[in-house]
Amino acid sequence: MPTQSKDGTSVGHESMTTSRKRTALILFEVFLVLVLLLYFLFFENIRDPSNLFVLFLYSFPSEFLVGLIPHEPALIYYGEAFDPLVVALVSVVSTVMAEGLNYSFFGLFYGMPSLREGLEKKGVKRVTDLFNRMPFLAILFAGATPVPFFPIRFLVVITEYPVWKYLLGVFISRAPRFYLLAWLGKTFDFSGVFLLSVFLGMLLLVNIPAAIKMFGG
Numbered sequence: 001m002p003t004q005s006k007d008g009t010s011v012g013h014e015s016m017t018t019s020r021k022r023t024a025l026i027l028f029e030v031f032l033v034l035v036l037l038l039y040f041l042f043f044e045n046i047r048d049p050s051n052l053f054v055l056f057l058y059s060f061p062s063e064f065l066v067g068l069i070p071h072e073p074a075l076i077y078y079g080e081a082f083d084p085l086v087v088a089l090v091s092v093v094s095t096v097m098a099e100g101l102n103y104s105f106f107g108l109f110y111g112m113p114s115l116r117e118g119l120e121k122k123g124v125k126r127v128t129d130l131f132n133r134m135p136f137l138a139i140l141f142a143g144a145t146p147v148p149f150f151p152i153r154f155l156v157v158i159t160e161y162p163v164w165k166y167l168l169g170v171f172i173s174r175a176p177r178f179y180l181l182a183w184l185g186k187t188f189d190f191s192g193v194f195l196l197s198v199f200l201g202m203l204l205l206v207n208i209p210a211a212i213k214m215f216g217g
Contacts, residue, residue, distance in 0.1 A: 052082065052090050059094035064101060066150050070202035071095075073195045075178055079185025087182035092175045099153070099170045106157040124158075131155045136169055143173025 055078050062071040071091070078087045131138055135156070142152045156166045184190075 079182030139169035
């Protein structure tokens with residue numbers, strides 16, 4: 001039987017309503033990213049390399065959650081055709097938007113009681129304590145270097161780090177990194193085969209471990 005809260009409302013009913021809202025928001029965010037990805041795949045005009053809107057859209061599947069596709073080869077590729085500063089600005093704006101989605105997405109899962117219990121483990125607490133010592137510096141380091149950024153997306157949520165500070169850190173750290181990658185594309189003549197090889201290599205590096213864990217038990 002549902003218990004009553006102090007204001008007389010049903011705790012069970014409130015929990016069910018929150019769960020439904022969480023599910024609806026999760027489905028909406030996943031749907032949004034899938035729509036952007038499908039739009040990119042099936043509309044030839046949007047894949048025109050002279051169209052910066054493609055690069056803008058590309059940031060969402062490449063930065064959403066664990067990142068389905070690598071971002072770096074695209075930045076180098078577009079750096080060949082556009083000013084590196086323009087490439088960096090377009091990419092960092094869409095990346096900040098994608099990270100805003102990530103923050104809200106992980107925040108929805110963080111509200112689940114079963115997940116909160118798992119976060120009480122000693123190993124998780126050690127990592128969060130370490131992050132809390134210098135959170136902004138950790139965001140800057142992870143955003144500016146090739147180290148995996150995925151853990152930061154979890155840590156900012158479970159430590160309740162302010163979203164505006166997180167997004168500011170993403171902007172400050174990603175912008176120079178994106179500029180450097182675009183500059184490499186502008187300065188050096190990378191072949192299409194090379195960029196494709198880098199893309200496929202990074203794609204396998206990111207997704208194979210996850211696939212092994214998922215299907216290998």
